[in-house]
Amino acid sequence: MRAVDHINVDVDDLESCYAFYRDELGLAVKRPPSDFQGEHAMFEAGETVVTLAETGRADGWEPNELEHPLDKAHLAFETSRADYDDLVGVLDDQFPNQGPYDWDEFEGFYFLDPDGNLLEVITYDPPAGERKRTLLTHDDVE
Numbered sequence: 001m002r003a004v005d006h007i008n009v010d011v012d013d014l015e016s017c018y019a020f021y022r023d024e025l026g027l028a029v030k031r032p033p034s035d036f037q038g039e040h041a042m043f044e045a046g047e048t049v050v051t052l053a054e055t056g057r058a059d060g061w062e063p064n065e066l067e068h069p070l071d072k073a074h075l076a077f078e079t080s081r082a083d084y085d086d087l088v089g090v091l092d093d094q095f096p097n098q099g100p101y102d103w104d105e106f107e108g109f110y111f112l113d114p115d116g117n118l119l120e121v122i123t124y125d126p127p128a129g130e131r132k133r134t135l136l137t138h139d140d141v142e
Helices: 014-024 083-093
Strands: 006-011 028-031 040-043 046-053 073-077 107-112 120-125
Touching: 006 120, 014 040, 014 046, 046 073, 046 107, 083 120
Parallel strands: 006 046, 073 120
Antiparallel strands: 028 040, 040 046, 107 120
16 A cells, blocks of 8 residues: 545535535645535545545534543544644534643644544644643543
């Protein structure tokens, strides 16, 4: 295998998810919903394509049922420190133990898209100054 070519994400509400992935995550639109007869949209994240497919089978779940984000499959995006910090500020407090986490070589933060899919944003960039909060580790579960 040379790379991950594309990833499909099931959503129940393409319109709100399309806006979230485009506006909040800042992914480049490869093909908008208007390009498809069915309910799809395609984005580019580096060399990987992320396709939203309105299937009616989105992986909805209750955040209070999840003890730790690593107990659930997720999709992770890498970004700059500035964009990472912005997303943490906007998406914090969705569920317990979101992070940020210290994964040794990078820092990660978990969040939900509008249909309840678990996502992670990571950065390899260190913070510019002192950390505003302590980083969690895999063992930091309430």
